[in-house]
Amino acid sequence: MIFADAFGWLLDPANWSGGKSIPVRIGIHLLYCFGAVLGAALIAVPLGLFVGHTGRGGLVLVGGSNALRALPTLGLVTFLYLVVGGSTVSVLISLVVLAVPPILAGTYAGVQDVDRGVVDAARGMGMTGAQRLWQVEVPNAMPLLVGGLRNAMLQVVATASVAAFVGVETLGRPLLDGIRVLDYPQFVGGAILIALLAVVLDAVLAVVGRLVVPAGVRLSARTGKARPGSAASRRREVPTPVESGGSTA
Amino acid sequence: MIEFRDVTKRFDDGTTAVNGLDLVVEAGTITVFVGPSGCGKTTSLRMVNRMIDPTSGTVLVDGRDVLGVDPPTLRRGIGYVIQQAGLFPHRTVLDNVATVPLLTGWTRRKARQRAAELLELVGLPAELGRRYPVQLSGGQQQRVGVARALAADPPVLLMDEPFSAVDPVVREGLQDELLRLQAELDKTIVFVTHDIDEAIRIGEKVAVMRTGGFLAQYAPPAELLTRPADDFVASFVGKDRGYRRLSFVDSSGVEVAEVPTIAEGAPVESSSDWRLVVDADKRPQGWVAPDSSSVPGGSLYEVGASIRGALDAALSSPSGLGVAVDAEGRLAGVVTARQVLDVIESRRG
Ligand SMILES: Nc1ncnc2c1ncn2[C@@H]1O[C@H](COP(=O)(O)OP(=O)(O)O)[C@@H](O)[C@H]1O
Ligand SMILES: [Mg+2]
DSSP: OHHHHHHHHHHOGGGGSSTTSHHHHHHHHHHHHHHHHHHHHHHHHHHHHHHHHHOOSHHHHHHHHHHHHHSOHHHHHHHHHHHHOOHHHHHHHHHHHHHHHHHHHHHHHHHHTSOHHHHHHHHHTTOOHHHHIIIIIHHHHHHHHHHHHHHHHHHHHHHGGGGGGGTOOSTHHHHHHHHHTTOHHHHHHHHHHHHHHHHHHHHHHHHHHHHHSOHHHHHHHHHTSSOTTOHHHHHTTSOSHHHHHHHHO | OEEEEEEEEEOTTSOEEEEEEEEEEOTTOEEEEEOSTTSSHHHHHHTTTTSSOOSEEEEEETTEEGGGSOHHHHHHTEEEEOTTTTOOTTSOHHHHHTHHHHHTTOOHHHHHHHHHHHHHHTTOOGGGGGSOGGGSOHHHHHHHHHHHHHTTOOSEEEEESTTTTSOHHHHHHHHHHHHHHHHHHOOEEEEEESOHHHHHHHOSEEEEEETTTEEEEEEOHHHHHHSOSSHHHHHHHOTTHHHHHGGGSBSTTSOOBOOOEEETTSOOOOOSSOEEEEOTTOOEEEEEOTTSOEEOOOOEEETTSBHHHHHHHHHHOTTSEEEEEOTTSOEEEEEEHHHHHHHHHHHHO
């Protein structure tokens, strides 16, 4: 019943034209999502690569990232709005803060998880640190890095709704209005749009993933052979009695 | 030539991995570092290409202190093979092998051409070059690892337990392959293993190391077996070392005796003796028992080859007579196990 009404709202031509129509809100929603994920990637990818590559600062990274995760986005948006004033800036910053941890985690884990033997061989062949990073670690980190981006995008798509609280016309608007005036069809309609958008964006990023993950890495993941960097393979480096057991397995 | 001069490595946590190592690896030989896990083999090896720098002492490659060369440059001139091969999962086999040539500035075309040659050299079919490492067997991956290490034709090759993770049958094949390659290429190879059999099989000289980073003995395999420096080496070399040692004693002291023969296909007359069947070229084909039945023969040995072969021949022969052949495989005579053991006894005394 409620879904029928929601579809009614979704298909109502009145909602498809004008400055506050569904297409405009989708566009604004997308702008915020891409802006936030891009901004977060610009911060988190280099940081994750650096920490993963050097192995320095891993603890600080995990701690800082957990602290960011603990921030309630709605609270942050409201706070920034009160402090900074601009709604666009406060929403963007909040969404970036939300998107940084998953991207950081994916990038860092991606680099860390590259098989120790592979990294050791890269050094032993005479690669410099930068060559090792770009020619070996980054290509092999791609599956987890893209996974981090997808996680970030999913969270940002859902959370960009809160922008409506400070007057930004995202897809949060119908949710907010719907709740405020108890217009459930509008509320559910808005929720459906957000869910659809999330699915579509995730699919797009999945395709991007297929393009940027090297074929050999994808094959290794699929055949389920000790994927570069399983916990077991990492332990190999430490020459304890575990070494011989793990290595012959 | 690689020279360790009083080299010590102490890690930050206080572990002394290598303790005052003095050792010269001769150019053009395979030298094996062997010892129990944790005795400092890997650490010693990695000080040659500066994957680890010594706490004190000097490592020289061709008379040059490695600390004077920046690590990437040094390493591009030294082949490096590790246990799990460490192939790059994202690169094809061919591009894996082309790694070092590309790093040193070759064109992609030339590097790939060289890589293809190397695949052939290590006995891999050319079409494997297009595959990814995950699509190869463990043994094939190790061959690619060796090919990759050889790609820029470095004079020195460091190998850290390269064959330890493959099953024993494949391992023997890889060892043979390495010996064949070495006969052709004449590299200076340092090979690390914890397996004494492997060490004896492929090493021209073997450094036995002891936990704590000490060199226990550095000698050719035969000498390790016949004159272990101390109890540690004796026990590490193993319980059956007496038998293994026989591989290094020649059998020239064992007199061969004549044996009645039957030409292959000729009618068999009854007799109280065992008779050896030989073909037209006098190559042994098997035995005829006193009851006139045909029995397959045991192992053969070449006159003058190791006395272990002579003993094996005598013990595996159905007649109790070990068959000796000449270099062309023609019958030279027979020996009994008793004779062989007497010779071994007299050598000992
Ligand atoms: N990076 C390291 N930090 C601390 N101790 C180490 C390190 N690498 C090796 N060791 C220690 O040094 C000793 C020798 O190690 P290694 O050379 O790997 O032995 P092997 O190759 O003979 O098994 C061992 O006790 C090992 O635990
Ligand atoms: Mg080792």
